[in-house]
Each structure stands twice: as C-alpha cells, then as structure tokens.
Amino acid sequence: MDPEIPVISLIEMGIIRDVTVAAEQVSVTMTPTFSGCPALLEMESLIIEAVQTLGVEQVVVNKQLNPPWTSDWITETGRAKLKAFGLAPPGMHGGNVTMTFFDLVECPRCDSKNTKLQNSFGTTLCRAIWVCNDCLEPFEQFKPL
Amino acid sequence: MNNALKNALLNRLIGMADDELILSHRNAEWTGHAPLLEEDIALANLAQDELGHATVLLGLVEELNGKTPDQMAYFRDAAEFRNVQFLELPKGDWAFTMLRQYLFDAYETILYNRLLTSSYQPLADVVAKFRGEEIYHLRHSHMWVERLGLGTDESLGRLQAALDQMWPLTAQLFQVSEADNLLSEEGVFPLAADMADEWQEIVLPHLANCSLHVPTHATMLLAGRETHTHFLNDLLTDMQQVARWDPSAEW
Structure with a gap:
C-alpha cells in the first residue's frame, strides 16, 4: 500500500x-x-x-x-480507488503534462466538472487543491506528472 | 573517466546541488510567514522539491567522492559551497522571492533540457525525473511575476527594485572555467555560457510584458562560484547548527 x-x-x-x-x-x-x-x-x-x-x-x-x-502509469483500478478515497485522479497526458493544465478536473464527490484550481501545490508534493463550484466542497487532485 | 574530467564533473554537480539546497532553505523560511495560506503551502512544496533534487544530486556526488549527502550539506563551510550568490541572499519581500524563483526556474528548465542528452548517464537519468517537477515551479513563478508586475504601483516598484538588485548577479549562472570546456567536449555537461542566450530569450520578453526594465548599465558579477556574501554564513549557521551539535546523532 x-x-x-x-x-x-x-x-x-x-x-x-x-x-x-x-x-x-x-x-x-x-x-x-x-x-x-x-x-x-x-x-x-x-x-x-x-x-x-x-x-x-x-x-x-x-x-x-x-x-x-509518470502518473499515466496509474492503473484503471488505481484511478477508481483514488476517486473513492476523495482524490481526483490525474488526467492522462502521454508525456506532455502541460496539456492537462487546460483540463477541468471532475469533483470526486459529485462528479461535476464545474470546478476551479485553488492551488497547484497541496498538502503533499503529489497533490493540488481544487474547489467544486456545485457542491462547494474543496477537494484534492493527484497531480499529473 | 580520467581525474581531470571527474573533478570538473564533481564541481558542476556540487554547484547544481548547492543551488538547490540553498534556495530550498531560503524558500523554507517562508513557512508560516507567506502572505497567503495557499502560498505558504506552495513555497513549502517548492522547498521540498528542491531539497529532494539536492539530495539526489548529492547522491551522484557521493558516487564520485565518497562523501555522504549529510556530510556535504551539514559539514562544509561557506567557502566550500558552490551555489551562485543571488540564491543565498535573504528571502527579502514577496516580489524578491518570486522574481528570484522565476529567473532560476527558467535557468533550470534550460539546463535540464540540455542535460537530458548528457553522456554521463546517471545525470541524464536524474534530470529526466526533475524536469516534470520543474514545469510546476516555472508555471508558478512565471504567473507571480506577471501578477506583481501588472498589479499595483507598489507591487511593480518592489519587483523592479528586486530586478535591479538581482540582475547583475545572474551573470554568475553562465560563467565557465577551463575545466568546463573539457566537460562540454565530452558531452557530459553543456557550456554554461551557451545557455545565456536561450535563457534571455525566455525571460526578457516576460519581464518586458510585466512592465519591468532590465538594467542596461549594470556591472555584471563575474566572480566564480567559490565566492560568497556574508549571507551564506548566516544561512549555514542556521541550517547546520543542529547537525553540528551532535554529529553522531541518528535521525
């Protein structure tokens, strides 16, 4: 683990x-x-x-x-587990991380894409902080790398 | 690898590691003091990444000179450090911190790209790893320079003052010694002087877009990486004191 x-x-x-x-x-x-x-x-x-x-x-x-x-190596099962844990899984980028900078991340609680990036640095090196505009909850994303 | 080449490489690796270590310490000084909670977290992250890079690079140093990362970080005196001077200056205000980060992040981005093809494979391997992390650093500092430059008269004034102070010191990043030619001929490490143009192509347009004026008549710092300001002594006293109280302590 x-x-x-x-x-x-x-x-x-x-x-x-x-x-x-x-x-x-x-x-x-x-x-x-x-x-x-x-x-x-x-x-x-x-x-x-x-x-x-x-x-x-x-x-x-x-x-x-x-x-x-690279975060692209996280398996499908792994991504589902991250989401269930409350961590939005990182977007796939095929080696070009900057491509993910334009993606909106889905809220792991209510699945809304109406979210905004609050801080690209979070509580650990691998997390960014987002806020969901629909359910109003802040959430963490596993950072694309 | 012959001795001359090995020593030249060691010198460069120690320079890279010391740049990361010293900047990491200055950034960590913001923990608990940054102007916004988000930035407090961001600076702690930057410091942790840089400390991680320093540790990895000092691991490469250890393979060549047998000294552990802890020995190198905590038991050398200022005269033995090979970081550039503008990274050892006190953290200053937020504008100074963010501009320093930006100028250095742009330099590192270029350096890592060039080192990807280094003929010294262990070094090519580690920069491949650092590169992905550095993207986030540069994006962050790039954005802050813009925010402060296009912000208020006060934020622009502070940023310009930081640039006036720092600009002449950035020349140190691109200095070369005779031994560096050897490294470049063997494809181990790019000639720092060759990276200056690429660096200026990145930073000059951004600085201009952010209403900043690069000093035109400044006297550029030509001293080598072995010279330091007294600020490095102060930093090391703080950074090394616990390790030196009891060198045999286990952590």
Whole structure:
C-alpha cells in the first residue's frame, strides 16, 4: 500500500516496474514518484516486508529513475480507488503534462466538472487543491506528472 | 573517466546541488510567514522539491567522492559551497522571492533540457525525473511575476527594485572555467555560457510584458562560484547548527 494514500497498492500506482526471482533472491525494481517524496524509504521497507512475508529472505530493491515515473502509469483500478478515497485522479497526458493544465478536473464527490484550481501545490508534493463550484466542497487532485 | 574530467564533473554537480539546497532553505523560511495560506503551502512544496533534487544530486556526488549527502550539506563551510550568490541572499519581500524563483526556474528548465542528452548517464537519468517537477515551479513563478508586475504601483516598484538588485548577479549562472570546456567536449555537461542566450530569450520578453526594465548599465558579477556574501554564513549557521551539535546523532 502507498504510505500516503493507504487505499492504493504500489503496483496500481505504477511504482513497481519489475520483479525477478533468481534462486533464493527476489529483486524488485521500483521507480520513485516525486524526487523529494518523504515516503520513499517507507515504500522500500514495505516492499521488503511484503516479499519476506511470502517466505523469501533475500530481497533486493533497485531504484530505477529512467524512464521517469509518470502518473499515466496509474492503473484503471488505481484511478477508481483514488476517486473513492476523495482524490481526483490525474488526467492522462502521454508525456506532455502541460496539456492537462487546460483540463477541468471532475469533483470526486459529485462528479461535476464545474470546478476551479485553488492551488497547484497541496498538502503533499503529489497533490493540488481544487474547489467544486456545485457542491462547494474543496477537494484534492493527484497531480499529473 | 580520467581525474581531470571527474573533478570538473564533481564541481558542476556540487554547484547544481548547492543551488538547490540553498534556495530550498531560503524558500523554507517562508513557512508560516507567506502572505497567503495557499502560498505558504506552495513555497513549502517548492522547498521540498528542491531539497529532494539536492539530495539526489548529492547522491551522484557521493558516487564520485565518497562523501555522504549529510556530510556535504551539514559539514562544509561557506567557502566550500558552490551555489551562485543571488540564491543565498535573504528571502527579502514577496516580489524578491518570486522574481528570484522565476529567473532560476527558467535557468533550470534550460539546463535540464540540455542535460537530458548528457553522456554521463546517471545525470541524464536524474534530470529526466526533475524536469516534470520543474514545469510546476516555472508555471508558478512565471504567473507571480506577471501578477506583481501588472498589479499595483507598489507591487511593480518592489519587483523592479528586486530586478535591479538581482540582475547583475545572474551573470554568475553562465560563467565557465577551463575545466568546463573539457566537460562540454565530452558531452557530459553543456557550456554554461551557451545557455545565456536561450535563457534571455525566455525571460526578457516576460519581464518586458510585466512592465519591468532590465538594467542596461549594470556591472555584471563575474566572480566564480567559490565566492560568497556574508549571507551564506548566516544561512549555514542556521541550517547546520543542529547537525553540528551532535554529529553522531541518528535521525
């Protein structure tokens, strides 16, 4: 599970890129989301713990920076879970984040598109703050990256 | 990689990391003091991103010189830092902070684009990552320069005063040493001087659109990255004191 969004798994987040099993050892390749994300170390230990629970003792976590993580990698199931959690999922952008700057984001509570961006920086590095003009609730969006 | 090339690369990596680290600290000084709650949050985010970039870059430094990011950040004195001077100046007012951020974000955007094709793969990998984050920084500071420049007489006056003070210091971003030629020939790091035109093509039209006048007779700062103002000492005293109280402490 993602330490900051405890409803979505690291696989659904697109953070786990590869898993290889060789003899006694399991290697997991992960790609960090944001460079300054404080949850990075926590994610690493969660991965090791999860694999060890399966009875494997030797677990290696490799960090791969290139290709860089993009929010396009969040799976369909992952997006639905983000929305149910109250976080509007990021728009797909195919590598050009600025394209999403013109999109209105759907309110995760009432599905209205009558919303406005309040702050492109939020309570964590990966969130922006929006307000819904229909149900009048503020909500957070997972930032397109 | 031979020693001359390695030292030249180390020098550049430390310069990039120190720029991020020092600006991060200045931005973090706004936490709890920004003029709007939204901006308080935004500045904390910028500071955290920059600190993240500094940490990643210092990781690359460690691979070359064996010193940990903590040793580099907390146990070097001012004379060993390689950030440019305009990033170490006190945070000043909101206009100064936003203009500094804008001028530096535009520079970083160009630098990252060029470094994407660096022949030093670890560096190309990390800037590919930074680039997506930097888009948000530049958009934010670009918008604030516009808002202040086209705002009131007071906001424009403050922004112009900040530009008059800062403009001569920006020349330091584009200085090159002899060792830099080596890096450029090997495709490791672009010649900083070659980026000056591209940077001006981005910032000059925006500054003009925001009613600002770039000083025409200013004496540009030609000192190298090893020279600093006393403000860096003050900043480091603040930033490093807890780590230095007990170097063996575990965090």
